[in-house]
Amino acid sequence: MSTPDSPLSAGDFVEALRGLSHRYWGTHPFHRRLHDGSLSEFELRTWAANRWYYQSMLPQKDAAIISNCPVPRIRRDWLTRIVYHDGAAEGEGGRERWLRLCEAVGLTREEVLDERHVAPGVRFAVDAYVTFARTKPWVEAIASGLTEMFSGHLMRQRVADMLANYPWIRREDLAYFTNRIDAVSGEGQATADIVVEYCRTRAEQEKAIAALSFKCDVLWSMLDAVERAARKE
Numbered sequence: 001m002s003t004p005d006s007p008l009s010a011g012d013f014v015e016a017l018r019g020l021s022h023r024y025w026g027t028h029p030f031h032r033r034l035h036d037g038s039l040s041e042f043e044l045r046t047w048a049a050n051r052w053y054y055q056s057m058l059p060q061k062d063a064a065i066i067s068n069c070p071v072p073r074i075r076r077d078w079l080t081r082i083v084y085h086d087g088a089a090e091g092e093g094g095r096e097r098w099l100r101l102c103e104a105v106g107l108t109r110e111e112v113l114d115e116r117h118v119a120p121g122v123r124f125a126v127d128a129y130v131t132f133a134r135t136k137p138w139v140e141a142i143a144s145g146l147t148e149m150f151s152g153h154l155m156r157q158r159v160a161d162m163l164a165n166y167p168w169i170r171r172e173d174l175a176y177f178t179n180r181i182d183a184v185s186g187e188g189q190a191t192a193d194i195v196v197e198y199c200r201t202r203a204e205q206e207k208a209i210a211a212l213s214f215k216c217d218v219l220w221s222m223l224d225a226v227e228r229a230a231r232k233e
C-alpha cells in the first residue's frame, strides 16, 4: 500500500520534478519582454552584463559538486561541464561565447569582466546557488540543475525571437545559445537519470524536488533584480 512515506515511482518522481515548470523563469515578465522585442538597448545590455555573473560562476558551482561527489562516473561527467564553459583553451567555450554576445549588444569586455553592472540581487542569488552546491549533498546540488530540463525549448524560442525582433542582432552573435541548445537537451536527461538513481527514499526525493524549487527561485530572483536595475536609465 502506498503511504506518504513510500517512495514515488520513477515516473511519478520525474512528473513531480517536471511539475515545477510553471515556476521556471521562462514566464518571467522580463523574459517575455526579451522575447517579444520590447527591451531597449539599455535593458538588453543590463540583462547580458548581469547574466554574465551567472555564466561565470557555473564552473565554480560544478567544481563544488565534483568536490562533494564520491562517484567517479559522475565526477567525470561534471568535469565536461566545466570544460564546456571555461573552454579547452583560452578564448574558447561558453564563457567566451557569452562575452561575444555582450559585445554584440554594445558592452565592452572590460565593463563586463569588472562586474560594474552586476546588480546586488543578481550577485546574491547566484552566490546562493554556488553556496547551495558547496554545502548540500551532491545529489541535491545536481537536482537543482534540473532547470535545464525546461531550458532547451526556451533557448530555441529565444534564438528565433531575438533574430526576428532585434534586427541588429546576427545569428553568430547568439552562438552561446545555438551551441548550448544541443548540450542542454542531453544534459537535462542525464541529470534526471542520476537523480532518479540516487534518490530512492521518499525523503531523498522530496529534497530533490525542494532543490529544484530553490533553483527556480534563484533564476526568478535574478530576473527580478535585472528588471529593477534596467529601469534606472
Ligand SMILES: O=C(O)c1cc(C(=O)O)c2c(n1)C(=O)C(=O)c1cc(C(=O)O)[nH]c1-2
Pocket: 058, 144, 145, 146, 147, 148, 151, 154, 155, 180
Ligand atoms: O538560457 C537559459 O534560459 C538557461 C537556463 C539555464 C537554467 O535553466 O538553469 C541554464 C542555461 N541557460 C545555460 O546556458 C547553462 O549553461 C546552464 C547551466 C545550468 C546549471 O544549473 O548548471 N543552468 C543553465
